[in-house]
Structure formats: C-alpha cells, structure tokens
Amino acid sequence: MQQRFSSLYIGMLLVVIQSVNGQNSITTISGKVNDAAGAPIEFATVLLGDLITQKPISGTTTLMNGTFVMETDAPSFYIEFSFMGYTTKRINNPSIENGVLDLGTVILAEDAEQLDEVVVEGEVSQTVFKLDKRVFNVGADLSSTGASALEVLNNVPSVTVNIEGQVSLRGSQGVQMLINGKPSVIANEQGNALGTLTADMIDRIEVITNPSAKYDAEGTSGIINIVLKKDERRGVNGSVTLNMGIPNNHSLGFSLNKRTEKFNIFSQLGVGRRTFPSDNESENRNLLDDTYVNSFGKSDKNETFFNLILGTDYHINDLNVITLSGNFAYEWEKENATALFSSFDGGDLLTDAFKRRELTTATNPKYSYELQYKKDFKGNEDQSLLLSATGNLFAKDQVSDFTNTTTFGSAADLLQRARTDFGQADYIFKADYTHPWADKYTIETGAQYQINDVESDFGISEFDGASFVEDPVLTNIFEWKQKVLGVYGTAAYERDRWGLKLGVRFEDTNVATLLQTTDEPNNQRYNNFFPSGFASYKANDDLSFQAGYSKRIFRPRLWDLNPFFNIRNNFNIRTGNPDLQPEFTDSFEITSIYRLGRVSMNFGIFYRHTTEVVERVVAFENNISISRPENIGSNNTIGVEFNAKYTPTNWLSFTNDFNFNQFARDGDFEGTSFDFTGQQWSTRLMSKIKLPADIDLEFIGNYESGFRTLQQEITEVIFMDFGARKKILKGKAILNLSIRDVFASRIRESQTIQPDFYLRNFSQQGRFVTFGVSFGFGKGEAMEFSGQKRF
Missing domain, CATH: 2.40.170.20 (TonB-dependent receptor, beta-barrel domain)
Structure with missing residues (x-):
C-alpha cells in the first residue's frame, strides 16, 4: 500500500530526479498512455528508474492526449507507468535504437482493488499550473465524492458559491462559466442544471483569472471551465435525489443516461x-x-x-x-x-x-x-x-x-x-x-x-x-x-x-x-x-x-x-x-x-x-x-x-x-x-x-x-x-x-x-438547513440536485 502511494505522490508532484553523466549518450523516450477503452490518460506518471538500485532517475506526466516525451543518459533503466485507479505497468531494460526509444501506445487496465484502497486513503484534489490557467484536478476527498458541481466549485481555491448558487471568483460575480470550453445549457445561469452535475462526472476545473484572446473579452473576473470526463461506461446509468429544507427548499431530481457505441443520451x-x-x-x-x-x-x-x-x-x-x-x-x-x-x-x-x-x-x-x-x-x-x-x-x-x-x-x-x-x-x-x-x-x-x-x-x-x-x-x-x-x-x-x-x-x-x-x-x-x-x-x-x-x-x-x-x-x-x-x-x-x-x-x-x-x-x-x-x-x-x-x-x-x-x-x-x-x-x-x-x-x-x-x-x-x-x-x-x-x-x-x-x-436572509438523500442505479453513482437559485 505504501509503495503504491509513493508512486502516486511522485506522479502528482512531477518529481524529476536527474542524474548527470556526461560520458553517456542521450536517449529520447516517447510514447502514449491509453486506458483499455482507447481513451488517452492525462497526468499519468511515467517513471524512469535504475535497474540496479531500483531508485528513480527521472520522471514526467502525460499530456492531455496521453503522450509524453523525456530524455535520459542512463545506459540501462526500467520504465514504470501508473495512474490512480489503474494497474501499474513496468518495462525492464527496453531496446534502444540510435538514441531513440518509441514505446508506441501503452495500455493501463483498471484496478478495482486499488480503487477501493484509494477511497480509504483519500485521493486529494490538487491544483497545478498550465500555461495560462490553474487546473483543479478533482480527487475523491470530501469535496468531490458524491457532491454536486456547485459543491466542488466551492472547494476550488479562489472560487466561492453563495446561498443562491451564485459563483464568484476572487470575490466578484462577473464570472463566465463554460462546460468543456464553451457556453452550455448546463452552465446557463438562468437554469438550475449546474447543481445536477455530479462530481464523478467532472475530470477537472480550469480557473482562468486572466483570460487569453481566445475567450470572449467580456467580464473582469475571469473564466471557470468545467471539463467533464469522457465516460466510456456503456449501458444505463441514473440517479434519484430528494432534498428537504428549512426554509422551504424541497426538490426531487432524476438523472438518466444511456450510452451505446454511437450514442450517449442524457x-x-x-x-x-x-x-x-x-x-x-x-x-x-x-x-x-x-x-x-x-x-x-x-x-x-x-x-x-x-x-x-x-x-x-x-x-x-x-x-x-x-x-x-x-x-x-x-x-x-x-x-x-x-x-x-x-x-x-x-x-x-x-x-x-x-x-x-x-x-x-x-x-x-x-x-x-x-x-x-x-x-x-x-x-x-x-x-x-x-x-x-x-x-x-x-x-x-x-x-x-x-x-x-x-x-x-x-x-x-x-x-x-x-x-x-x-x-x-x-x-x-x-x-x-x-x-x-x-x-x-x-x-x-x-x-x-x-x-x-x-x-x-x-x-x-x-x-x-x-x-x-x-x-x-x-x-x-x-x-x-x-x-x-x-x-x-x-x-x-x-x-x-x-x-x-x-x-x-x-x-x-x-x-x-x-x-x-x-x-x-x-x-x-x-x-x-x-x-x-x-x-x-x-x-x-x-x-x-x-x-x-x-x-x-x-x-x-x-x-x-x-x-x-x-x-x-x-x-x-x-x-x-x-x-x-x-x-x-x-x-x-x-x-x-x-x-x-x-x-x-x-x-x-x-x-x-x-x-x-x-x-x-x-x-x-x-x-x-x-x-x-x-x-x-x-x-x-x-x-x-x-x-x-x-x-x-x-x-x-x-x-x-x-x-x-x-x-x-x-x-x-x-x-x-x-x-x-x-x-x-x-x-x-x-x-x-x-x-x-x-x-x-x-x-x-x-x-x-x-x-x-x-x-x-x-x-x-x-x-x-x-x-x-x-x-x-x-x-x-x-x-x-x-x-x-x-x-x-x-x-x-x-x-x-x-x-x-x-x-x-x-x-438579512438568515439560516438555511437542507437534508438530502441521493441514490444511484445502474453503473452511475449518487448525484445531488441542488435546486439552488440561479440569477
């Protein structure tokens, strides 16, 4: 168990422990990491280690499309691929031709036992930098497991959600909400749909406090982009939730999703x-x-x-x-x-x-x-x-x-x-x-x-x-x-x-x-x-x-x-x-x-x-x-x-x-x-x-x-x-x-x-108390319907 988490922390912290040996030639290592369904795995850990000492030499993480590139001057080594919820894969002493090692596509299989262990220990949500934004990767801690999108947002640094469900960034409500990089009916402030997104549907939340020219120039508070997972689970998934509150905040929510090879109906x-x-x-x-x-x-x-x-x-x-x-x-x-x-x-x-x-x-x-x-x-x-x-x-x-x-x-x-x-x-x-x-x-x-x-x-x-x-x-x-x-x-x-x-x-x-x-x-x-x-x-x-x-x-x-x-x-x-x-x-x-x-x-x-x-x-x-x-x-x-x-x-x-x-x-x-x-x-x-x-x-x-x-x-x-x-x-x-x-x-x-x-x-509006019960069926998980006021 301890070894697994050591590997995971190495991946999340992007540990690079580079040994310098000027007499060896440089080897360029590249490849791509996918899951069993063929979807790329972002932020998977690629660890390079010494075969004799079994200690790490260097490491990196995969990009959004699952690809990675790294260099080493070590003459012999092993490569280990890992990601939360997947079995670890290791390649010992791979063959190198003319200073190039192309590993092609590496497939990681889901590990149900590891997933159970991770839930016990608690995968912690993390914030990392990209070129023009901060990325909040949603973990399995309290703020994400079984929560709604509004609750997940309320745990992102610099982001707050008030009683009525209004989202603020750095204390200002002039925020542009996007789903997968574009305006969506789900994020439309005239509706209540944002609260019906479940945390297990969210891969990450991108916070852009200073938007680039790609985005609409309107607004001064920035952009929050909710990136949903590419869920490949086929079949019927759904959930039902009931909320009761004082003062009146009573709601009933129902979600149903059916995925086939060609269609995803939600x-x-x-x-x-x-x-x-x-x-x-x-x-x-x-x-x-x-x-x-x-x-x-x-x-x-x-x-x-x-x-x-x-x-x-x-x-x-x-x-x-x-x-x-x-x-x-x-x-x-x-x-x-x-x-x-x-x-x-x-x-x-x-x-x-x-x-x-x-x-x-x-x-x-x-x-x-x-x-x-x-x-x-x-x-x-x-x-x-x-x-x-x-x-x-x-x-x-x-x-x-x-x-x-x-x-x-x-x-x-x-x-x-x-x-x-x-x-x-x-x-x-x-x-x-x-x-x-x-x-x-x-x-x-x-x-x-x-x-x-x-x-x-x-x-x-x-x-x-x-x-x-x-x-x-x-x-x-x-x-x-x-x-x-x-x-x-x-x-x-x-x-x-x-x-x-x-x-x-x-x-x-x-x-x-x-x-x-x-x-x-x-x-x-x-x-x-x-x-x-x-x-x-x-x-x-x-x-x-x-x-x-x-x-x-x-x-x-x-x-x-x-x-x-x-x-x-x-x-x-x-x-x-x-x-x-x-x-x-x-x-x-x-x-x-x-x-x-x-x-x-x-x-x-x-x-x-x-x-x-x-x-x-x-x-x-x-x-x-x-x-x-x-x-x-x-x-x-x-x-x-x-x-x-x-x-x-x-x-x-x-x-x-x-x-x-x-x-x-x-x-x-x-x-x-x-x-x-x-x-x-x-x-x-x-x-x-x-x-x-x-x-x-x-x-x-x-x-x-x-x-x-x-x-x-x-x-x-x-x-x-x-x-x-x-x-x-x-x-x-x-x-x-x-x-x-x-x-x-x-x-x-x-x-x-x-x-x-x-x-x-x-x-003054006073105290709001709400009790909710949520139940998921099929391959889905329990969701939460917020029923919050959206202006």
Whole structure:
C-alpha cells in the first residue's frame, strides 16, 4: 500500500530526479498512455528508474492526449507507468535504437482493488499550473465524492458559491462559466442544471483569472471551465435525489443516461419549491433639516420550479461528434412583502406612517439549446475544429399589487400596480480551430458572433377609485439590442520548463436602445483590440511561476441601461442609464505555486487599471434617493492572493484563501471630485474531517472586510457554513446535511454619508438547513440536485 502511494505522490508532484553523466549518450523516450477503452490518460506518471538500485532517475506526466516525451543518459533503466485507479505497468531494460526509444501506445487496465484502497486513503484534489490557467484536478476527498458541481466549485481555491448558487471568483460575480470550453445549457445561469452535475462526472476545473484572446473579452473576473470526463461506461446509468429544507427548499431530481457505441443520451429532470425570506431596513435622513424616513420590512419569495434537460452525443465515427441538447425550465413566483414606513421631523416627532403591502406573482418560462460539431484529425488528437450554436430565451410576465394603509397622519390610502412583460433572447455562434505541431507549438484561431435582444414593457398604475390608471411618466417599452462580432488568434510555444503564449482579439460592438412610447433612441458602435500574453516557468518540481496580461471589457447590461424601476420602496429608487459607456480593464498578474510536503501554496500579485468605471451616483431630494449608474473616472487596483492547503493526516485537511487589494479612484462628476482610496480583504478557512463509518464533516468560515465605493460604506460580513455526509450501500446512496450561515450572521449593510444626506440599508436572509438523500442505479453513482437559485 505504501509503495503504491509513493508512486502516486511522485506522479502528482512531477518529481524529476536527474542524474548527470556526461560520458553517456542521450536517449529520447516517447510514447502514449491509453486506458483499455482507447481513451488517452492525462497526468499519468511515467517513471524512469535504475535497474540496479531500483531508485528513480527521472520522471514526467502525460499530456492531455496521453503522450509524453523525456530524455535520459542512463545506459540501462526500467520504465514504470501508473495512474490512480489503474494497474501499474513496468518495462525492464527496453531496446534502444540510435538514441531513440518509441514505446508506441501503452495500455493501463483498471484496478478495482486499488480503487477501493484509494477511497480509504483519500485521493486529494490538487491544483497545478498550465500555461495560462490553474487546473483543479478533482480527487475523491470530501469535496468531490458524491457532491454536486456547485459543491466542488466551492472547494476550488479562489472560487466561492453563495446561498443562491451564485459563483464568484476572487470575490466578484462577473464570472463566465463554460462546460468543456464553451457556453452550455448546463452552465446557463438562468437554469438550475449546474447543481445536477455530479462530481464523478467532472475530470477537472480550469480557473482562468486572466483570460487569453481566445475567450470572449467580456467580464473582469475571469473564466471557470468545467471539463467533464469522457465516460466510456456503456449501458444505463441514473440517479434519484430528494432534498428537504428549512426554509422551504424541497426538490426531487432524476438523472438518466444511456450510452451505446454511437450514442450517449442524457436527461435530467428536477421539480421543487423553495423560499427566500428576507428582513430589510432602510433610513433616509436629510442632514440640512434633520427630517428622516425609515422602514422595517419582511418578505418571502416563493418559487415552484420545473427543469428538464435532454441531450445526445452522436459519434459519427472516431473523428466526428455531434451534440444536441436542450433545457426547458418554468418557474412560478409568488412574493409577499410588508414594510412599515415612518416619517419624522427635525425634533424626532412622528409626522406620518403607513404600512405598505406587496403581492407579486410571476411566471418565468426559460428555453436553452446547444448544437455542437467537433472534428478531430487523424494522426494528431490535439488538432480539432469546433463549431457551436447556443440559444437562451427567457420571459417574465409579472404583476405587483401595492397597498398603502395609513397608520398615522392624514395621508390617504394608496393602491398601486406595477406590470412587467419581459422577453430576452441571446444567441452565440462560435468556430474554434486548434492546430498543434512538433509537440511544442500550438496555434488557435476562431470567431464568435453574439446577439442579445430584449424588450421590456413596464407600467405603473394608480387606483383612482374606479379603476387603475397608468402613469405615462412611469410607463414605457424599453428595447435593448446588442451585437458583438469577435475574431481571435493565439500562438503558443511550450517546453518542459517554460512556455509563452501571445494572442490578440478584435471585437466590433453595436448597441441600440429605444424607449418606444416616447421615441427616444440611443445607438452606439465601437470596436476594440484585446491583446493578451502569458509566460510560465517551472523552476523545479515543487515551484512554478506564471505571468500574464490581458485587456478586458465590461459592457452595460439591461438593468444598467433601462431607466425604469421597481417601486417596492418609493423612497429608494434605482434606475438605469441608456447613455452608459463600457468599462475597459488592463489586467496584469504574476502567480506561483509551491509544494512542501503536505502543504501546497499558491501566491499571486495582480494589478488592474480600469477606465470609464461604472459607479452608482445617488441624488437626494425630499427624503427620496435616486440611484443611477454613471461613468466616473478611472480605478487602479493592486492586490495579493494567497491560497494554501495543508493535509496533516489522511482524515483531516485545512484550506485557506486570502485576498487583499488596495485601490485608488480618480474621477469627477458634474464638477464634484470623487477621488478616494480604499482597501478590501477577505479570507476563507475550510476544514474537512473524515470520520469512521464513511462520515465526512466540513466547516467553512468566511470573512469579508468592509469597503467603500464612490459614495457608500459597505460593512464587514462574517459567517460559517457546515456540511455532513454519510455514504451507505457502498457509495450508491448518500445522506447529506447542509447548513448555510450557521449563526445567521450573514448581514449586508451599507451607509451613504454625504454633506446633505445620509442613507442606510440593511438586509438579512438568515439560516438555511437542507437534508438530502441521493441514490444511484445502474453503473452511475449518487448525484445531488441542488435546486439552488440561479440569477
């Protein structure tokens, strides 16, 4: 057992123990490692050892296509091939011809006994560097065995998943999610499908904090790419899961997969009901006369949902695959909210008060589809052509009824109604071509065309005693159409120790907005180049460095542009700005990864320069605040990031993420200077404990410091999550308990302090407890259907 794990650790740490003997000739060794089904094995260990001493001489790991190349000056040696879950294969004293040893294809067979032993000891998830990204290889520890994709993501350094299932990278939610390198219905944030992916389906998660020119230039937080395993298990696999939670988080999920020689047919079905309660407070104070308005309220948002995914992979032959998948979801929303609004004069005497009740109902149909064609090329498995088309359609039919009942003062009661008829269609067409040669060079090129088409019909009505009459000032139809054409090219050169990748992307953007009722168009067109460059260096097997640069863009979204607003709180109004311009960011980054025994560490320094920064500016009049986004100046941010994982024993591990950044703002708006400096930091400590009887525990403590924006001060947040899991029936069934925000301490509070006014806003959702039971059948394993809210 100890010998097996010694071999595995040698592979994961890429140990290279090179003996130097200048009198011997150099032998070049090459080959490829496949499994019994013919699929290449990535990161398999290739160990070169001395026949006499039986000690390692050198070693390497296989690439994505299973190939490897290494050199040695040893006159005689043995070669050993190993990978987690496969039998070890050894070749003693192979024959060498003219300094070349071509081993061809080496086949490794699965080892069921070894797999059982690995589960006992616990294969630890590891992070390694590639040329322009960090790769989190999913192991069989607590975070991956029997977990959903959302839980696996929550254990990747720099990545967090909040209560509603929103994914953040380095604390920011502007993350682009990909499946196998492309947008997918599974990762679509409008659905719930990401939580239905099981960890045993995930091979690795690629974290790209500084994306190259190959990827869409949109967003500043980076890209998370979930790479699924090439599962060759034929037959029928499936799983069923049931979740129950407080407050309401009840769901039933079903997964079924059938694989034949030509087809892989997959389906997922989920139904459920969930509740999101919230406590809210606000205060608007006029500092010139000391009058103020405050409110205290509660709301319960209830959703009943249905989600269906159907898809198939059709293998035309060994080199051509077509994938077609679709996602249909439907949500029924009902929200009840009550708030007490009170007005006070300068002497703190109550002048008016009313209770505002809200009943909102909505239906949300959602459709997504994906059509993909991939062609591989004979003789070079890394050469590929990928064509894809994805579409997402979302609609909302919503009605909100508001009732103001006066509890103090002489104000008349008020009935209001808000209606929204909303439709959105998003389409993305992509073509990507990758061409490697000579095992060192790679060229990538491609194009993308994206279309966003939105129409929002919004209206506000008041009851005049007989019927509801629309207010023409607060009613309009807003149209937003955006078209982005992008083309790119990259070139990479990668050796054993160092690599270089350069690229450039060109994007042409055409944006048009229109307020139909008042005939107010606003058209913009701009085109930009987005260069990128990356370099990596492997100092030794335990220390690697990576440096990168990329230019990014943030394009204003619908709610940044739409000037119409929700009237839940008539004293705090948020609107959009049709004249808003995009943000541009130059991002520089140097990162390193270091391993020392049972400790692995990642340290990075980053710098970002952002122009045309979008910030919300608050105007205040008659104790009413109106928040509107504006482009204000530039921002310079410098920060450090530290991630470490320590595994003192096979049953205990600790992971810590730490992020600190300091920023300087430079800008003015309407003659007022908004120059300021600030800082922000956050940390997360995760502890995992493996107990007897297949019981796993997980504790996660989170802290986010307070920080300031243009006008606001955001207070600190501290909270803890807890999870427990037990496997039964040899892992075919899983019992899972999850408690989010154990101490109900996750509070969001902001203050706006200006010379003339003061604003305070407070919100809290409270504790969420969920218990789940999952069962896998056929050749599948137990899955988990998250049922989390996706925005």
